[in-house]
Amino acid sequence: MLLNLSPSLSSLRFTSSLPRRCCSNRLPFLSRSPTTRRRFSLSVKMDSTARRRSAGEFYGRVAGTTERGFGGEVEARGAELGSLVLRACYTKVSPSVQVENPKLVVWSDSVAKLLDLDPQEFERPDFPLLFSGALPLVGGLPYAQCYGGHQFGVWAGQLGDGRAITLGELLNSRGERWELQLKGAGKTPYSRFADGLAVLRSSIREFLCSEAMHGLGIPTTRALCLVATGKYVSRDMFYDGNPKDEPGAIVCRVAQSFLRFGSYQIHASRGKEDLEIVRLLADYAIRHHFSHIEKMDKSEDLSFGAGQEGSPVVDLTSNKYAAWSVEVAERTASLIASWQGVGFTHGVLNTDNMSILGLTIDYGPFGFLDAFDPSYTPNTTDLPGRRYCFANQPDIGLWNIAQFTTTLEAANLISKDEANYAMERYGNKFMDEYQAIMTRKLGLAKYNKQLISKLLNNMAVDKVDYTNFFRVLSNIKADPNIPENELLIPLKSVLLDIGQERKEAWISWVQTYIQELVSNGIVDEQRKAAMNSVNPKYILRNYLCQGAIDAAEQGDYEEVRRVLRVMQNPYDEQKGMEKYARLPPAWAYRPGVCMLSCSS
Numbered sequence: 001m002l003l004n005l006s007p008s009l010s011s012l013r014f015t016s017s018l019p020r021r022c023c024s025n026r027l028p029f030l031s032r033s034p035t036t037r038r039r040f041s042l043s044v045k046m047d048s049t050a051r052r053r054s055a056g057e058f059y060g061r062v063a064g065t066t067e068r069g070f071g072g073e074v075e076a077r078g079a080e081l082g083s084l085v086l087r088a089c090y091t092k093v094s095p096s097v098q099v100e101n102p103k104l105v106v107w108s109d110s111v112a113k114l115l116d117l118d119p120q121e122f123e124r125p126d127f128p129l130l131f132s133g134a135l136p137l138v139g140g141l142p143y144a145q146c147y148g149g150h151q152f153g154v155w156a157g158q159l160g161d162g163r164a165i166t167l168g169e170l171l172n173s174r175g176e177r178w179e180l181q182l183k184g185a186g187k188t189p190y191s192r193f194a195d196g197l198a199v200l201r202s203s204i205r206e207f208l209c210s211e212a213m214h215g216l217g218i219p220t221t222r223a224l225c226l227v228a229t230g231k232y233v234s235r236d237m238f239y240d241g242n243p244k245d246e247p248g249a250i251v252c253r254v255a256q257s258f259l260r261f262g263s264y265q266i267h268a269s270r271g272k273e274d275l276e277i278v279r280l281l282a283d284y285a286i287r288h289h290f291s292h293i294e295k296m297d298k299s300e301d302l303s304f305g306a307g308q309e310g311s312p313v314v315d316l317t318s319n320k321y322a323a324w325s326v327e328v329a330e331r332t333a334s335l336i337a338s339w340q341g342v343g344f345t346h347g348v349l350n351t352d353n354m355s356i357l358g359l360t361i362d363y364g365p366f367g368f369l370d371a372f373d374p375s376y377t378p379n380t381t382d383l384p385g386r387r388y389c390f391a392n393q394p395d396i397g398l399w400n401i402a403q404f405t406t407t408l409e410a411a412n413l414i415s416k417d418e419a420n421y422a423m424e425r426y427g428n429k430f431m432d433e434y435q436a437i438m439t440r441k442l443g444l445a446k447y448n449k450q451l452i453s454k455l456l457n458n459m460a461v462d463k464v465d466y467t468n469f470f471r472v473l474s475n476i477k478a479d480p481n482i483p484e485n486e487l488l489i490p491l492k493s494v495l496l497d498i499g500q501e502r503k504e505a506w507i508s509w510v511q512t513y514i515q516e517l518v519s520n521g522i523v524d525e526q527r528k529a530a531m532n533s534v535n536p537k538y539i540l541r542n543y544l545c546q547g548a549i550d551a552a553e554q555g556d557y558e559e560v561r562r563v564l565r566v567m568q569n570p571y572d573e574q575k576g577m578e579k580y581a582r583l584p585p586a587w588a589y590r591p592g593v594c595m596l597s598c599s600s
């Protein structure tokens, strides 16, 4: 039954979606058992230049672990246990979640604006029913996508969408395409062994972090609203064999597209008969999300590599897929550089969690750095090898791009040279962006590798808070005559418990920093304003999420809403909100707060 909707929700303009011929409901053979599945292994080819240029080595030195490697074989979660959906990239399926007096926990007015949705619609009594999927949206065309991925470096086959159901794609008045997706809306043909549901705890984390990342200016999937279903879901949060009933919830997330690297990999993995789908999906993505590539001027000379010894010419105007792979590589590089800038550690950088639009996607066991620690990983599953730790993210991005370009190569869309070229561009883009970001964080006019490297080294040794340090750094004056015993005064709130020897190391660093500032010649006040516009005062530390979760699990949603408001403007001083800039309290170190599992 369709509800008689008020003008705003009912006037959302849903549009056509993924290629119709790739819908499993149109195919005679839907699925087969996993026993007949093929094995898929892609070797990783890292272009040596790209690798050299990535920042991992840099962090590696800081951590004193130049030898990195992505070791620690962790068993890939989600081995194929369900049936496989073949020769299709999506299946029409409707949300099937059970609800009992569902409640709207939190919502985002700014996402409503993206969709041209009247914010008053959040007050509709049937809103929680519509956005838990219990009632259908007029004009919606719900479906779940098929994708696979490498998990912890191991090919894991078909994975999703196991619990995310797209309600449809909207066109807003500016002609932008926005996909609405419910995460935790019930089983799909891709759910394998699991229940298709999500809990309030993980949904609050996803909602808050999506909007916090947007507030920081970092590309991300967005979140329109979060509904508590009123039903309980069983989860073994610590994987200790003691599952607990937790309140269920559903986030409605929004992005221009949720296509992932794994959306392409799955079809390449299935050999000849599915390669056509790789091409169709690539055409779809380019047409709708990279249309400038299709319009590229063929007369423009975009040849690269000519004249350099041993590097073949790559002409991006002659192959749109090559141009596309370069853009995906560069967007990924920019994204990861921006994560490094704010200390964000994703926690599960599997290829199924890599967006082709360069968005942050899948807020599972993520964490922002508190004390600077290059080897920090927030994910307990990642602990043996720390494959996804903070310092490894740039290299993992490249590893994932290597999987993506290998996929396009397997589908005969790009050549080996073009694949190598995309990886090289990843490395260059990452270093350019990373250097620019760190230069801005320090308020410098030009990149100073030694100064930054020394700083990170000092921060690692003294476990200095990554966010608060850069915020107070802007208080340093570019005055070479400040007496030595006063040099650390502006930093005293962040240099805690350091002995005389370490004080000397910091004084020496501050002296060099001041010399650099003096030679840059930027007026102190101007520099301070510029630095405060890139160094956030507020960051979504895991303990802040936990405070909001604890209250929400008791039925009080005010704290979630307050944290959202603070994180929407992370660069502003906000009166009365200083407590949200504090370091984690002792209770934050209990299991499940700063260190999380994938159980959600």
Ligand SMILES: Nc1ncnc2c1ncn2[C@@H]1O[C@H](COP(=O)(O)OP(=O)(O)OP(=O)(O)O)[C@@H](O)[C@H]1O
Binding pocket: 078, 159, 160, 161, 162, 163, 164, 183, 190, 191, 192, 194, 195, 196, 197, 198, 352, 353, 361, 362, 363, 364, 598, 600
């Ligand atoms: N409770 C669940 N029921 C069914 N499928 C699930 C469930 N939890 C995870 N999955 C599926 O397992 C795959 C890998 O898990 P991951 O932790 O990345 O999931 P996720 O948080 O649901 O993903 P995303 O935010 O990327 O959509 C995903 O494709 C996801 O759809």
Ligand SMILES: [Mg+2]
Binding pocket: 352, 353, 362
């Ligand atoms: Mg995921």
